[in-house]
Amino acid sequence: MNILLTNDDGIYSEGIRALYRSLKTIGNVTVVAPDTERSAVGHAITLSDPLRVKKVKRDGAFFGYATTGTPADCVKLAIWAILKKKPDMVVSGINLGPNTGYSVLYSGTVSGATEGAIIGIPSFAISLATFENPDYAVAADFAKKLAKKILANEGLPQGTLLNVNIPVVDKKRIKGVKIVRQSKTAIKERFDKREDPHKRTYYWLTGEVIESDGQKDADIEAIRQNYISITPIHCDMTNYEFMGNLKKWKI
């Protein structure tokens, strides 16, 4: 199995290294990832600038290709310019921090896997639901298991990827895997209004992650209850349910 790895925390992050070490026990792994952190880039792609690619060593050996692009750029570049043949799977992560609810739309990690799904390759994104003291072992192990499971089930529907979030508790305390929907919850946001040393105003986005939203069949609550959450995400954003109603508007 040929596996392409990317992420949005950058090629030098610990999360992608843990994923690399785990997945190379089951396949040939190629890493193509951003040269620095690209969090919250959404599904951005680079049209107005050229992209550069650089070989990167880690732990004394060749590790992968660093690019000046976003996670979506990395997957495109890997498939259309770097790899000799299309990979069998795209894996994005391990992200430091959860990607749940409406945050899925902002996530660079998810967009790496989305790009794989658009191109028609079975893909998943994997995130660790913490910003502090990460231990990537459980996530790295689970990624290996999931990759084999996807292969055994002959892939995923065209344009669909899996979004995986791992709770941060001892392996023994993880209750299992839950297939859940994306929660309809957004981050509670606000802006800090500040003044720079030259007395000019600037704004900085901040806010609180929602720890619990009471939506029991959705990702945020599943993780809070110590389940690994898996949400199948697709690139067709049509609200089919509302189409009939909208037709009645007679615009």
Next chain:
Amino acid sequence: MNILLTNDDGIYSEGIRALYRSLKTIGNVTVVAPDTERSAVGHAITLSDPLRVKKVKRDGAFFGYATTGTPADCVKLAIWAILKKKPDMVVSGINLGPNTGYSVLYSGTVSGATEGAIIGIPSFAISLATFENPDYAVAADFAKKLAKKILANEGLPQGTLLNVNIPVVDKKRIKGVKIVRQSKTAIKERFDKREDPHKRTYYWLTGEVIESDGQKDADIEAIRQNYISITPIHCDMTNYEFMGNLKKWKI
């Protein structure tokens, strides 16, 4: 009616000016838009840099606020920091170029309206299906009609926006409005591999827009047949259809 306008072509573009002139005949319009072009930024938001806001004049009068952020940043900034009260509607555009099929995921214009929908405000994105010789008159007129229609129908479901594309033909040749799904078509992509004056390699993303994909109930074909296309888009990307199947995998 208080209307917030944004776009991804930047505050100095012709599209947003046409929209402004049209919508100010039916409400109070506030423009908060990127200071330069931010195409294909997806649903990117700016976390690692401060944002700045500058008042901009056009045609000799105050026009709106230019920000250093993306379209999604602009809507957040407008609502959480600039406006005194939440607007009744968010309109994003008029984009130069269509936003159809999987391009919806890459579109900064759509992401401006998506941000409005996440915050719970009726929102739509409007794009002109051409890159050349744009005539914004039909689109600007239609935006006005649609804004009134949304208000008359008491808004849109939470988390749902409308994605509108306008064909570029004489007004008389437009056949009407079609409510359609997002096409499952991606742009045909490739990279130009080039050498800079210092003999270093760089890559530039390029590709062809798909003019026809044969999906009759979807956006690309509707526009090609000279219909205005409207697709209700929602922020819940869960593939519900596949959930049952995935549960059977027993991961």
